[in-house]
Amino acid sequence: MALNIDSRCLLLALPVLLLANPAFAATPSDDADTIRVTGHPDPEGLLPDQTAAKAVSAISAEFIGKQAPTFNAFQLVGLLPGANVASSDPYGLSVSSSLTLRGLGQDEIGVLLEGAPQNDIGYYYAYPSQFADAENIRQVTLSQGAADIDSPTVGGAGGLLSLTLDDPRARAGALLDLSLGSYNERRAFARVDTGTIAHTNLKAFVSVSDNRADNWRGAGYDTRFHIDAKLLNEWGNGNRASIAVSFNQADTSTYPSPTLADWQANGRGFNYDKHYTDGDTNYWRLYRSPFRNLYFSAPVHLVLGDRLTLDTTTYVQFGYGNSPYGTQLATTGNYQGTQALGPIALPGAEDGVATVLGNYTGRQFRAGDVAKLTLKTGVHTVTAGLWLDYGTDHDIQSYTSINPDGTPTDIWGYADKAIHTADGQLLAYEDERTTTVTKGFFLADSIALTPRLTLEAGFKGVSVLHNGQNYLPGPQAGVHFASFAALPRASLRYKIDDRSQLFANVTTNFRAPDEYTLYTTYDSGMPSGQGNPALKNEYSVSEELGYRVIGANVSASLTAFHYHFRNRQLATVIDADGALINSTINAGSQTSYGLDGEVDYRPAKGVSLYVSGEVLHARIDDDLPAGGDDLPTAGKHAVSSPALQAGFGGTYDDGRLFGSFALKYVGRQYSTFTNDESVPGYATLDLSVGVHLAGLIDQKRTDLRVNLINATNPHVLSGVEAISTNALNTIGRNGTLIAGLAPAYYIGAGRAVVVTLSRAF
Structure with a gap:
């Protein structure tokens, strides 16, 4: 159990x-x-x-x-x-x-x-x-x-x-939560707080949770084991230092993502196979993703004087996981990059073909620190800081044999248990290791121009370096990408009165090309993906104008926003010497603008009603290159950008009974850049009701709660899992027929009920 x-x-x-x-x-x-x-x-x-x-x-x-x-x-x-x-x-x-x-x-x-x-x-x-x-x-x-x-x-x-x-508590205590729910959901959570330790200022907590649930559709199940811990020390006038640790190990199912045709034909029945038969690459046990992660974070705040403070956060992360899939291998005709291989002994092969587990494993390490000094002098508050980040990522696509019943011999995809060539090499479709070094600095000055008006101006500079090694035979050995982003920003805040304010800002942001855009991949000795080290940073300039009020019974915020992007990065298909292969290209610019708003109304003690909404106008500014031509995409809606979203929620708590509801509507979302396929709008509703039992049993905090997730059980597609340039065959600007490729979607989750008993000690 x-x-x-x-x-x-x-x-x-x-x-x-x-x-x-x-x-x-x-x-x-x-x-x-x-x-x-x-x-x-x-x-x-x-x-x-x-x-x-x-x-x-x-x-x-x-x-x-x-x-x-x-x-x-x-x-x-x-x-x-x-x-x-x-x-x-x-x-x-x-x-x-x-x-x-x-x-x-x-x-x-x-x-x-x-x-x-x-x-x-x-x-x-x-x-x-x-x-x-x-x-x-x-x-x-x-x-x-x-x-x-x-x-x-x-x-x-x-x-x-x-x-x-959450900070550790000053008094020692413990908490135990037990949950049971639909689809054999079973969850337990326990947390222990040490309270203030001896005569020090130290206090800590550690929690452990374990969760298991069957897949709500199709065969399979998910497991998650998790540990959180935090050690905190506070002293003097505002000094504090803490260390937070989070460990997660999960073995979860990957739900298959249907095309629109799949959804219309099968609905929620679009799943992996429950039972294995010889040669079946769609068996559910071949699509379980085990991951293990460990995170450390150590934020420190030091008061160095009446006007000077130092903030620093040091972090370290480790991770390893596998995103596998079912596939078949032949004993002959295989390649390692561009190098042809001799015959390979494959366990379970029949007529020269074996069903295997295709692994996509990643091993990551990351460490860094961001530190800043803040000086208050007169009407100025000056902030200056540095950021350094170092990370390595080793990704391998290998193959592991499976047992006669379809279970993998090793779900983690470890190299020593994977299939090797006759001369002992690991048989790999990809094998690449990337080192990423990020360096940044920032400087900002916040100036109180008047008691009501504050101006802030700042600049951030960030350099990103990718250095990588492609270990497969072929013309590409190493990859290199280096870039620098200059990121100025400015903002104004005007305090109308003690409860309301106006604000405006201009900010710049960037996205460096991810490491995978740099590597060339091969299939049967020929390029299947073309690396593009010439990409530029995606860069955006955004503006916001907003009003915020914090009232006795009503609080609200309304923000108008505008974005302009250039050098948008797009994974698509290009024409490389007459062959159509995958690559990432510069897709030009995009413009977005709209309104965000939220209101919280508190008509009585313990009652809160909340409304939020967004109106979004997101347009592609340029035609997109595809298949040696240009797709007619200028002026089209951006993908995964619903023009309208609305939320309505509320909570109630009178000290004995409590509950909440959350209703969310998401409008139509396009899944292709030519807008020839989309996801209809849909709504979801979550409900909860509970009772505080303290005083009925004893004075210890004891709560019983029932959550109803997706109460209306909508049969919908909830979003776009994989976008496409065009779903239908389309004539390009230069008259070329550009073949369509169907996008893939997430199937919205079904209804579930969870009952939780929470007890403090």
């Missing part, structure tokens, strides 16, 4: 006041920015007070604690403006999910946990099922438009998702 640990410690006692700790750009004194409101304070942190001169949304532990305990960070922010979450799993365990902000994808969104980057150093993607357990998260902050100037990210044009862990 899976031991499952659902950490509800966050519900114990992190008041919303923690969330109302605004980060104003700069002021001559802290009192000048204090916002004092009487009335009904936000009980759930659906719209915590913000003062930054940019669009910022957030949710707190109080709101998180009413959601399903299995939800990952993407699912938790689904109600916030601009957040388009495509999830194929109701419990948030599978990696088959995505998040876009204002139409910008996961590789454009920076993700931080305790100040440390969580994005994959190869693809820049982040995988929310690997993050900290929800019960240990104090706050999730979503900056839709721009990352902070000191954020250690290289792809923040789409914004920044930042997770802050």
